[in-house]
Amino acid sequence: xxxxxxxxxxxxxxxxxxxxxxxxxxxxxxxxxxxxxxxxxxxxxxxxxxxxxxxxxxxxxxxxxxxxxxxxxxxxxxxxxxxxxxxxxxxxxxxxxxxxxxxxxxxxxxxxxxxxxxxxxxxxxxxxxxxxxxxxxxxxxxxxxxxxxxxxxxxxxxxxxxxxxxxxxxxxxxxxxxxxxxxxxxxxxxxxxxxxxxxxxxxxxxxxxxxxxxxxxxxxxxxxxxxxxxxxxxxxxxxxxxxxxxxxxxxxxxxxxxxxxxxxxxxxxxxxxxxxxxxxxxxxxx
Amino acid sequence: xxxxxxxxxxxxxxxxxxxxxxxxxxxxxxxxxxxxxxxxxxxxxxxxxxxxxxxxxxxxxxxxxxxxxxxxxxxxxxxxxxxxxxxxxxxxxxxxxxxxxxxxxxxxxxxxxxxxxxxxxxxxxxxxxxxxxxxxxxxxxxxxxxxxxxxxxxxxxxxxxxxxxxxxxxxxxxxxxxxxxxxxxxxxxxxxxxxxxxxxxxxxxxxxxxxxxxxxxxxxxxxxxxxxxxxxxxxxxxxxxxxxxxxxxx
Numbered sequence: 038x039x040x041x042x043x044x045x046x047x048x049x050x051x052x053x054x055x056x057x058x059x060x061x062x063x064x065x066x067x068x069x070x071x072x073x074x075x076x077x078x079x080x081x082x083x084x085x086x087x088x089x090x091x092x093x094x095x096x097x098x099x100x101x102x103x104x105x106x107x108x109x110x111x112x113x114x115x116x117x118x119x120x121x122x123x124x125x126x127x128x129x130x131x132x133x134x135x136x137x138x139x140x141x142x143x144x145x146x147x148x149x150x151x152x153x154x155x156x157x158x159x160x161x162x163x164x165x166x167x168x169x170x171x172x173x174x175x176x177x178x179x180x181x182x183x184x185x186x187x188x189x190x191x192x193x194x195x196x197x198x199x200x201x202x203x204x205x206x207x208x209x210x211x212x213x214x215x216x217x218x219x220x221x222x223x224x225x226x227x228x229x230x231x232x233x234x235x236x237x238x239x240x241x242x243x244x245x246x247x248x249x250x251x252x253x254x255x256x257x258x259x260x261x262x263x264x265x266x267x268x269x270x271x272x273x274x275x276x277x278x279x280x281x282x283x284x285x286x287x288x289x290x291x292x293x294x295x296x297x298x299x300x301x302x303x304x305x306x307x308x309x310x311x312x313x314x315x316x317x318x319x320x321x322x323x
Numbered sequence: 324x325x326x327x328x329x330x331x332x333x334x335x336x337x338x339x340x341x342x343x344x345x346x347x348x349x350x351x352x353x354x355x356x357x358x359x360x361x362x363x364x365x366x367x368x369x370x371x372x373x374x375x376x377x378x379x380x381x382x383x384x385x386x387x388x389x390x391x392x393x394x395x396x397x398x399x400x401x402x403x404x405x406x407x408x409x410x411x412x413x414x415x416x417x418x419x420x421x422x423x424x425x426x427x428x429x430x431x432x433x434x435x436x437x438x439x440x441x442x443x444x445x446x447x448x449x450x451x452x453x454x455x456x457x458x459x460x461x462x463x464x465x466x467x468x469x470x471x472x473x474x475x476x477x478x479x480x481x482x483x484x485x486x487x488x489x490x491x492x493x494x495x496x497x498x499x500x501x502x503x504x505x506x507x508x509x510x511x512x513x514x515x516x517x518x519x520x521x522x523x524x525x526x527x528x529x530x531x532x533x534x535x536x537x538x539x540x541x542x543x544x545x546x547x548x549x550x551x552x553x554x555x556x557x558x559x560x561x562x563x564x565x566x567x568x569x570x571x572x573x
Contacts, residue, residue, distance in 0.1 A: 200434045203424060203428065206414075210417065211414055216397060217396050218400060218426050218483070219401050219429040219430055219487075
């Protein structure tokens with residue numbers, strides 16, 4: 038029983054990290070119609086900048102506050118200086134561009150930080166294990182679950198309850214018409230891209246104490262995030278949440294109960310979705 | 324009096340095809356102008372030129388006496404030109420009220436400011452509700468726009484344009500695809516809202532009953548050129564229009 042609860046919590050913690058990354062990936066696709074290969078690198082950048090901030094300040098908490106806006110502004114600059122000019126081109130151009138950006142950013146980080154992984158200490162309050170009625174469970178993973186729930190709720194409320202959120206949803210549904218009504222679609226795109234990168238950066242900072250900051254973490258997370266959005270449906274925040282839970286569960290339970298087939302389970306679910314419901318659980322049929 | 328809308332020698336060519344040629348017309352404030360013409364006469368192209376969706380290859384567009392030829396559609400919208408489309412253009416997965424709110428908010432701008440949201444939010448919701456009320460859509464405000472019957476979706480699109488409180492409203496075939504009952508209701512509501520809000524309207528329409536019923540003046544396009552303009556009775560009596568258009572139906 039305790040084992041089951043532990044695996045469940047592990048799945049939730051992993052799902053939380055996946056959600057922070059895949060929500061932005063999904064949002065960017067919904068608004069910009071771009072599949073952003075570089076998204077994982079912004080997650081990695083968040084982890085490394087988190088490492089630097091912790092090294093400079095000696096604390097973890099400032100990193101959680103400072104790094105996401107920095108990554109967001111960088112993302113907005115990348116969008117407005119490169120992607121903006123090729124929206125009208127066929128999707129292959131955008132794939133190539135974001136893939137190229139991913140390679141450039143990854144190599145830049147290698148040059149700046151060197152090849153070895155950088156460990157990040159979790160904050161003192163979150164070190165060690167919490168006693169959950171007999172089950173000892175790492176406090177930091179519990180924090181990841183709470184953090185992603187809070188961020189998920191904040192994103193949802195922002196999209197549902199604010200003026201900007203309404204405009205973003207309108208642009209996602211029909212950008213040409215929003216344009217006719219007077220929307221500054223270019224600005225909406227830049228802001229959404231920046232916000233998505235900030236979310237990925239937050240995910241990176243949050244992941245660093247658990248996974249360390251290492252080269253290749255962007256690639257490995259983007260693969261999982263793509264599986265999440267294929268399952269949940271591109272462009273849907275609820276879908277990202279559901280997809281993250283499914284992938285988180287498949288990976289942790291698979292790794293525990295059927296170690297040889299952990300990866301297979303995840304891709305089997307994705308394959309089944311692609312065959313029976315290609316637009317994903319929460320996506321819209323087009 | 325300065326016309327609200329004026330076009331001077333307005334033209335648009337697509338390659339060798341001259342879709343609109345040398346169209347000069349003036350619409351006075353408060354007027355309800357219909358633009359008619361056979362299929363392919365250039366009516367929708369003319370609308371795109373006036374609303375800013377297409378740039379002209381010749382001529383100018385003046386709004387309230389200012390040259391707006393160089394402005395794109397969003398900028399013209401903010402100046403007070405709102406339009407509807409021939410194909411129903413709404414946001415299907417937003418509620419009816421949210422559709423209207425998007426229109427109001429985009430006209431007002433400043434949607435990404437972080438402070439002062441509450442008051443603006445209430446004000447835009449009020450204007451949106453106000454416009455929905457004029458079109459009898461208020462009781463469906465919380466329904467998804469995609470669940471409305473076709474006739475109501477067309478009304479919603481007009482309500483969105485009206486919610487922007489434009490000086491000039493461009494309606495592209497507002498009764499297209501509607502049943503006779505819905506058409507009559509739509510005509511009645513357009514007439515009432517135009518009077519209540521003192522709107523200037525330019526209307527493209529195929530249904531001649533609607534045109535002669537609603538319009539103060541009618542402009543007739545034929546192969547992209549303006550061949551006649553006048554009151555409904557003048558247009559009925561016009562020989563050139565008879566041959567070019569009305570006679571062509573028989």
